[in-house]
Amino acid sequence: MTWKNFTTVAVLGHAGGGKSTLSKRLSDITGLPLYVLDKIKYRSGGVEVSQEEYKHAHQEILQTDRWIIDGFGCMETVWLRLDEADTLVYVDLPLYVHSWLMTKRMISGYFNPPEGWPDNSPIFKG
DSSP: OOGGOOEEEEEEEESSSSSSHHHHHHHHOOOOEEEEHHHBBOOGGHHHHHHHHHHHHHHHHTTOOEEEEOOOOOHHHHHHHHOSSSEEEEEOOOOHHHHHHHHHHHHHHHSHHHHSSSOOOOOOTT
């Protein structure tokens, strides 16, 4: 089986584990459109959208035939996504690795915002 057989992919895992990097790479390899939930759930400056607006945007993605969704979102929508996805990727590194990568991201993000974050979002609030 190759990645060409997959059309809907949900990527989940703890913060700092490389979900966004992996999702971007999978999108590049497969040509599947990538949807980063942090960019859907938050506006520029880190302002959270309403729950209804987020759920509506999430449902619109699920109604399409092809997608990679990066992130958790909220408990209500994660189950819908897991049900619709033909492929689930769970990034499960040891917690000390996640902690180290989160610390590294926070330090470097103070000077250069992490890729996939909404514009002008405060690093320490996120």
